[in-house]
Amino acid sequence: MEKQIKYSPYRLCAAVFALCLTVRAIEYFLLQTDRTAVGENFIHKVFGIILLAVVLKSTGLGWVGIGFKGRGAAAGILKGLLLGSVCFAAAYGLELAVFALKGAPAHLELYVSGFSLTGPLAGSTGLIPLALCLLFNIINVWMEEGVFRGLFIRVLLEAGGFMRANLIASALFGIWHVVMPIRSCVYGEMTLPQAALMSAGYILLAGIMGVKWGLLYRMTGSLWAGLGDHLMNNTVATNMLHVVSKSGADELQIIRVFAAQLISFLIVLALYRRKNRNSSLTQNNI
Template sequence: MIENRRLNPMKAIMIIYVICALFRIIEYMGLRTDQSFFGEAFVHKLAGIAVLFWAMRYFSLRPADIGFSGKSVLRNIFYGLMLGCFVFGMAYAVEYLLQFSKGNQPTLQLYVTSYAVGGNIGQQAGLMFFAFCIIGNIINVMMEEGVFRGLFIKLLETKYAFLKAVLLSSVLFGFWHVIAPVRNLLDGQISPMGAVMSILMLIVTTGITGAKFCLLTKITGSLWMPMADHFFNNTVINLLHVVTLSGVDEWQVLRISIAQTASFVIVLIMYWRSGAHHKQTFRV
C-alpha cells in the first residue's frame, strides 16, 4: 500500500501534474481539437486517465482507494445531478428574469457549443454532436476528478490534514485552467490585460469549484457525487443557451457565478452538518 513507500507527496503530485499539463499544452496549442470537428479537448484527458492508472499501479492503489467505490454509486450520481440541476436552474431563472426585465425577449435554446472564456463557440444540433458532448464530458470528469480529487487528495493526506490537501489540490486545479486565455493571448484574440484578468478569474472560480468537489468527496466518501455535479455543470453550459435580441449567452459568466456560489454554500453547510470532517475521506 501507499503508506509503505517512502513518499514525498508534493514531489509525486508535481511530477504527475506536469506530465498531464504537457499533454494539455500539446492539445490546446497544437492539436486544438476543441476548435475542430469534435468541439472537445479530449485527447489530453485520455492521456491523463492513462497517467492516473499508471500512478495507481505504482502506488499499489485500488480504484476504491481513490474514491471509485462500489457503494451507493447510483444514489450519489443522482444527488450530484440534482445539485447541479437545482443551482443552475436557479441561475438560469435569474438570468432569464433579468434579461426579460430589460426587454431583451430571452429564450432558452438547446444546441451544442464548446465552452470558451469569452463566450461559447459553435452551434450544432445534430445527434452526433450531442453524443460527442456527452462522451467528452464523461471523459473530462473521470480524468479531473480521478486525478485532482482522487489521487492528489489520497497522496496529500499521507502528510497533510484534509483541509490543507483541499487547498493544495484546488490551487493546482485553478492553474490547470489558465491555458485557454494564454492561447487566446498568443493568437491575438485578447489583450495582455484581458488575459491577466481572465487568468485571475479562472484561478479563483475554478479553485473554489475544485474545493467544493473535494468537500463532496469527503461528505460521500467517494468521487461519484462530485463527478456527477461536475458533469452536469459542464454539460449544461455546452447545451442550454440564453438567446436574446442582442446576442447569445451574454451573461454566461454571471450565470456560472450564481450557480457555483450557491452550490459552494450548500455543500459547505452539508459538510459541517454531516460531520464529514470527522470521517475518513475515502470510505471503501
C-alpha cells in the same frame, strides 16, 4: 506479488500535474483539437486517465482507494446531478430575469456547442452531437475528478490534514484552467489585461469548484457526487442549454456558472459543517 513504489506525496502530485499540464498545453497550442471537426480538447484528458491508471497500479492505491467505489455509484452521481440541476435552475432563472429587466427578453435553447472565452461558437443539434458531447464530458470529469480530487487529496492527506490537501488540490485545479485565457491572449483574441483578469477569475472560480467537490469527496467517501455535479456543470450549463437573446447567445454564461457554483458551494459547505458538528456531538456523547 508486484512491488509497489514508494513516493513522496508532494513530489508525486507535482510530477503528475506537470505531465498533465504539459500535454494539455501541447493540445491547446499545437494540436488545437477543439478547433477541428471534433470540437473538443480530449487528448490530454485521455492521457491523464492513462497516467492515473499507471500511478494507481504502481503505488498500489487502486481506483477504489481514491474514491471510485462500485457501491453507491449510481446514487452518488444522481445526488450530484440533482445538486447541479437545482443550482443551475436558480442561475438560469436569474440570468433570464436580468434580460427581462433590461427590456430584452431571452429564452432557452438546446443545442451543442463548444465553450469559448471570446464569444459563442456555432451550435449543432441531433443525437450524434449530443452523444459526443456527453462522451467527451464523461472523459473530462473522470480525469479531473480522478486526478485532482481522488489522487491528489488522497495522497496529500498522508502529508497533512484534509483542508490543507483540499486547498492545494483546488489551487492546482485553478491553475489548470489558465491555459485557456493564455492561448486566447497568444493568438490575439484577448489583450494581456483581459487575459490576466480572466486567468484570475478562472483560478477563483475553479478553486471554489475544487474546494466544493473536495468537500463532497470527504463527506461521501467517494468521487461520485462531485463527478455528477461536475458533469452537470460541463455538459448542460456549458455545452448544451443556452440563453439566447436578440443580441446573441450566452452573453452572461460566466456569470451564470459563477452564480450556480457559489450557490452550490454554500450548500455543500453548510452540509459539511453540519456533518462535522453532528460527528463531534456524537463523539462527545459516547
